[in-house]
Amino acid sequence: MAEPRRLRAPVFEIGLKGYLYGAEAVSLAQAADQVSAELGVSIVFDPQAVDIPAVARATEHLFVFAQHMDPVTPGRGVGAVLAEALKAAGADGAMLNHSERRMTLADIDRAIGRAREVGLATLVYADSPEEAGALALFRPDIILAEPPDLIATAHSAATEMRGFVERSIELVGRIDPAIIVMSAAGVQTPADVAAMIRLGVGGTGSSSGILRAADPVAMMRSMIGAMHDAWLELHPERIKA
Amino acid sequence: MAEPRRLRAPVFEIGLKGYLYGAEAVSLAQAADQVSAELGVSIVFDPQAVDIPAVARATEHLFVFAQHMDPVTPGRGVGAVLAEALKAAGADGAMLNHSERRMTLADIDRAIGRAREVGLATLVYADSPEEAGALALFRPDIILAEPPDLIATAHSAATEMRGFVERSIELVGRIDPAIIVMSAAGVQTPADVAAMIRLGVGGTGSSSGILRAADPVAMMRSMIGAMHDAWLELHPERIKA
Amino acid sequence: MAEPRRLRAPVFEIGLKGYLYGAEAVSLAQAADQVSAELGVSIVFDPQAVDIPAVARATEHLFVFAQHMDPVTPGRGVGAVLAEALKAAGADGAMLNHSERRMTLADIDRAIGRAREVGLATLVYADSPEEAGALALFRPDIILAEPPDLIATAHSAATEMRGFVERSIELVGRIDPAIIVMSAAGVQTPADVAAMIRLGVGGTGSSSGILRAADPVAMMRSMIGAMHDAWLELHPERIKA
Amino acid sequence: MAEPRRLRAPVFEIGLKGYLYGAEAVSLAQAADQVSAELGVSIVFDPQAVDIPAVARATEHLFVFAQHMDPVTPGRGVGAVLAEALKAAGADGAMLNHSERRMTLADIDRAIGRAREVGLATLVYADSPEEAGALALFRPDIILAEPPDLIATAHSAATEMRGFVERSIELVGRIDPAIIVMSAAGVQTPADVAAMIRLGVGGTGSSSGILRAADPVAMMRSMIGAMHDAWLELHPERIKA
Numbered sequence: 011m012a013e014p015r016r017l018r019a020p021v022f023e024i025g026l027k028g029y030l031y032g033a034e035a036v037s038l039a040q041a042a043d044q045v046s047a048e049l050g051v052s053i054v055f056d057p058q059a060v061d062i063p064a065v066a067r068a069t070e071h072l073f074v075f076a077q078h079m080d081p082v083t084p085g086r087g088v089g090a091v092l093a094e095a096l097k098a099a100g101a102d103g104a105m106l107n108h109s110e111r112r113m114t115l116a117d118i119d120r121a122i123g124r125a126r127e128v129g130l131a132t133l134v135y136a137d138s139p140e141e142a143g144a145l146a147l148f149r150p151d152i153i154l155a156e157p158p159d160l161i162a163t164a165h166s167a168a169t170e171m172r173g174f175v176e177r178s179i180e181l182v183g184r185i186d187p188a189i190i191v192m193s194a195a196g197v198q199t200p201a202d203v204a205a206m207i208r209l210g211v212g213g214t215g216s217s218s219g220i221l222r223a224a225d226p227v228a229m230m231r232s233m234i235g236a237m238h239d240a241w242l243e244l245h246p247e248r249i250k251a
Numbered sequence: 252m253a254e255p256r257r258l259r260a261p262v263f264e265i266g267l268k269g270y271l272y273g274a275e276a277v278s279l280a281q282a283a284d285q286v287s288a289e290l291g292v293s294i295v296f297d298p299q300a301v302d303i304p305a306v307a308r309a310t311e312h313l314f315v316f317a318q319h320m321d322p323v324t325p326g327r328g329v330g331a332v333l334a335e336a337l338k339a340a341g342a343d344g345a346m347l348n349h350s351e352r353r354m355t356l357a358d359i360d361r362a363i364g365r366a367r368e369v370g371l372a373t374l375v376y377a378d379s380p381e382e383a384g385a386l387a388l389f390r391p392d393i394i395l396a397e398p399p400d401l402i403a404t405a406h407s408a409a410t411e412m413r414g415f416v417e418r419s420i421e422l423v424g425r426i427d428p429a430i431i432v433m434s435a436a437g438v439q440t441p442a443d444v445a446a447m448i449r450l451g452v453g454g455t456g457s458s459s460g461i462l463r464a465a466d467p468v469a470m471m472r473s474m475i476g477a478m479h480d481a482w483l484e485l486h487p488e489r490i491k492a
Numbered sequence: 493m494a495e496p497r498r499l500r501a502p503v504f505e506i507g508l509k510g511y512l513y514g515a516e517a518v519s520l521a522q523a524a525d526q527v528s529a530e531l532g533v534s535i536v537f538d539p540q541a542v543d544i545p546a547v548a549r550a551t552e553h554l555f556v557f558a559q560h561m562d563p564v565t566p567g568r569g570v571g572a573v574l575a576e577a578l579k580a581a582g583a584d585g586a587m588l589n590h591s592e593r594r595m596t597l598a599d600i601d602r603a604i605g606r607a608r609e610v611g612l613a614t615l616v617y618a619d620s621p622e623e624a625g626a627l628a629l630f631r632p633d634i635i636l637a638e639p640p641d642l643i644a645t646a647h648s649a650a651t652e653m654r655g656f657v658e659r660s661i662e663l664v665g666r667i668d669p670a671i672i673v674m675s676a677a678g679v680q681t682p683a684d685v686a687a688m689i690r691l692g693v694g695g696t697g698s699s700s701g702i703l704r705a706a707d708p709v710a711m712m713r714s715m716i717g718a719m720h721d722a723w724l725e726l727h728p729e730r731i732k733a
Numbered sequence: 734m735a736e737p738r739r740l741r742a743p744v745f746e747i748g749l750k751g752y753l754y755g756a757e758a759v760s761l762a763q764a765a766d767q768v769s770a771e772l773g774v775s776i777v778f779d780p781q782a783v784d785i786p787a788v789a790r791a792t793e794h795l796f797v798f799a800q801h802m803d804p805v806t807p808g809r810g811v812g813a814v815l816a817e818a819l820k821a822a823g824a825d826g827a828m829l830n831h832s833e834r835r836m837t838l839a840d841i842d843r844a845i846g847r848a849r850e851v852g853l854a855t856l857v858y859a860d861s862p863e864e865a866g867a868l869a870l871f872r873p874d875i876i877l878a879e880p881p882d883l884i885a886t887a888h889s890a891a892t893e894m895r896g897f898v899e900r901s902i903e904l905v906g907r908i909d910p911a912i913i914v915m916s917a918a919g920v921q922t923p924a925d926v927a928a929m930i931r932l933g934v935g936g937t938g939s940s941s942g943i944l945r946a947a948d949p950v951a952m953m954r955s956m957i958g959a960m961h962d963a964w965l966e967l968h969p970e971r972i973k974a
Binding site for chain 4: 507509510511513514515538540541542543544545546558559560564565566567568569570571572573574576577578580581583587590591592593700
């Protein structure tokens with residue numbers, strides 16, 4: 011990481027959760043790193059905290075994100091994930107407020123501030139267009155808006171989500187159009203990925219869709235390929251390898 | 252770690268919290284590793300999760316503990332600290348229920364079970380002798396009982412704590428005498444360490460007393476030396492280098 | 493409440509949760525009060541906090557419990573349920589650590605202490621026999637042990653729960669045999685109630701089984717009648733109307 | 734409450750927390766009710782949940798608010814404060830996200846929605862101007878913005894808070910100028926109240942400043958009198974008795 015890289019749309023998030031760890035997480039990261047290089051898309055990869063150093067060392071193009079970060083400063087805070095420690099370990103950013111790890115409003119506010127202080131990017135989850143707009147006030151890099159009921163289900167959210175996504179983009183855009191608005195609810199197949207991109211988002215992602223696939227690396231490649239192609243249709247000028 | 256090591260009294264816990272991370276945490280760990288080898292005492296060292304792999308690689312004698320672990324199983328659980336991932340990263344155990352990271356009773360119960368399943372040791376915090384006795388039912392390796400008001404203050408708990416410690420040892424011993432009972436509240440100096448050991452505990456520890464000392468490595472050495480000497484007075488047969 | 497009443501086995505708990513409130517909660521309480529008088533069984537009735545005063549005024553025999561209480565003392569604590577305020581409002585006790593409202597070990601410890609200070613009884617939930625035994629150290633009046641997976645399902649826990657219940661009773665009894673051990677998981681019918689009592693518990697209860705019945709008052713009467721009859725079979729000397 | 738009343742600036746919030754309960758809470762409420770009638774100012778009064786029915790019955794002009802409300806719907810949710818139950822008990826609204834009772838962003842979003850569904854007003858706390866702006870997206874009736882460090886201290890926030898308050902008002906006003914913006918940090922005297930109003934807020938309040946005063950009723954009267962007078966200076970047309 012000799013020079014600062016910038017997250018830019020389209021972004022694909024690979025949500026490892028607790029599905030994969032250790033050597034297998036590093037292998038998937040390396041495969042994703044190659045895809046990122048080939049297709050010129052930003053990939054956010056979020057392993058278990060203990061796997062961040064190995065993933066950061068083994069990859070060049072990925073944006074390695076912690077799955078959670080706390081708003082603490084150096085000092086007390088047993089078990090709290092410290093911004094400075096993530097940065098020193100090679101992380102590029104942190105996810106905040108995922109539906110499986112809710113944060114209070116005050117902690118989101120402060121955690122985004124802490125990330126900015128140490129040079130980490132942030133991807134914050136929102137449950138509604140209004141939450142997406144609200145989060146924009148704190149200027150994270152990415153807001154990922156998805157209806158909580160659709161997460162981790164087999165239904166593609168694409169068909170029922172047009173209104174949700176459009177309103178999220180509009181409310182965030184009013185506050186700060188530079189923030190990337192993503193959505194990912196229910197993405198299980200490459201077709202889901204393409205449908206999501208066509209809704210106008212700046213990125214999408216998958217967790218169980220990749221991690222529980224028969225061949226996670228192949229599924230990851232297919233999904234990111236589908237994102238790349240759908241993006242090119244809409245924004246032919248915006249990607250170069 | 253070619254062969255399984257066992258935690259045995261006296262145990263000294265070095266509580267890194269968010270005071271130290273990255274290369275400095277590894278340096279302190281290496282110094283502590285040497286002290287452990289020299290004096291034959293078990294040292295629990297608990298860095299930030301992202302620093303566990305480097306600390307585990309750089310040391311041989313330390314018991315490397317996560318500051319927190321969640322009761323999740325592989326799969327969902329964004330931001331949750333997974334037992335299997337800790338184990339794969341080289342951790343030897345996990346701290347649970349510290350006063351800065353409280354857990355529900357159900358989560359403590361399940362987290363100790365998860366640690367046992369994957370071969371991690373556990374050190375669980377208690378606020379009262381009754382809590383210490385209660386935790387013994389779950390069979391952790393270590394229970395660290397300390398009155399919450401004394402933590403991280405400059406007052407040595409030793410003088411006012413005899414009754415607290417004795418009752419903690421008694422209640423835990425009734426359930427399972429193999430569990431090591433530690434206490435550490437307010438330990439700021441080597442004299443505090445010796446006084447605590449003389450109360451009859453199976454170990455003690457320090458966080459800010461070491462990390463905020465002018466020379467943390469020297470303070471760590473002095474404290475563990477004081478523990479070793481006080482222990483030898485009481486249990487001359489129990490330590491060999 | 494001219495004279496102090498004591499909870500004694502068999503106890504039936506009517507778990508209102510958020511199913512019923514206001515005038516309907518008072519009506520059900522009055523019907524339960526009559527059943528308590530007729531059959532001589534202790535009934536724990538736990539309405540929404542705002543309904544405690546009206547339920548306490550409208551009944552004579554019920555033990556009116558708050559659904560939750562916090563370990564705070566008078567003073568700060570916005571939104572915290574204060575022991576003194578419950579007592580002044582006519583409550584007889586408080587439920588703690590229900591699976592829908594988990595508490596930390598430290599808060600359970602302190603909340604039971606606070607309840608005792610102001611003269612409130614406590615009913616604490618446990619997920620496992622070991623948790624039941626652990627909670628006994630804090631000397632609540634009642635421990636309600638139930639496997640979390642069975643709660644609010646239609647399956648009676650009775651058939652698969654013999655071992656769970658027997659071990660809970662044994663572990664609690666070792667610490668303090670005066671504590672009433674209840675279990676209630678999955679109780680949906682009067683037959684479930686009887687089967688649960690025959691496992692040897694000191695009481696049982698139901699929430700959705702009553703509140704979602706076509707006729708909640710009739711179901712409540714039938715269930716408590718079934719408890720009374722099953723109890724008489726086992727302990728012919730222990731109930732008088 | 735034969736006809737709907739509307740909260741309108743200036744609003745004074747009397748934060749009971751756990752300082753006062755039972756008959757004393759009702760007495761203070763009655764005194765405040767009289768002040769509200771005399772001066773024509775909206776007073777938000779927030780007792781312990783169990784005291785809401787008695788306070789609501791004993792007063793006519795106060796806006797009786799719960800100290801906390803959960804985003805649950807009728808049904809499950811032991812210990813959760815249900816909107817419908819508050820409404821049936823006579824509450825006019827609910828406070829949300831106080832610094833002593835933080836809520837997740839998702840829960841704030843949903844709780845405000847639930848309050849609206851049943852006809853309860855909402856007062857939501859913010860720690861920063863950005864949080865105030867963010868909360869405006871959810872359209873609560875009142876946003877009370879205060880720097881967390883100043884709460885419950887003896888320092889009037891007025892001198893150092895001009896920038897904080899002005900930016901809060903601006904950010905909220907951009908989203909929805911109908912939302913009342915209050916601030917209350919550190920208000921301990923009538924002079925603090927007047928200084929706060931002169932910063933341009935739509936209301937203020939006090940908790941320990943009133944409840945720990947030698948004569949809480951007199952202090953409450955003086956503070957609200959000071960608010961009324963300071964408000965008249967700035968907005969001579971806006972109050973009528």
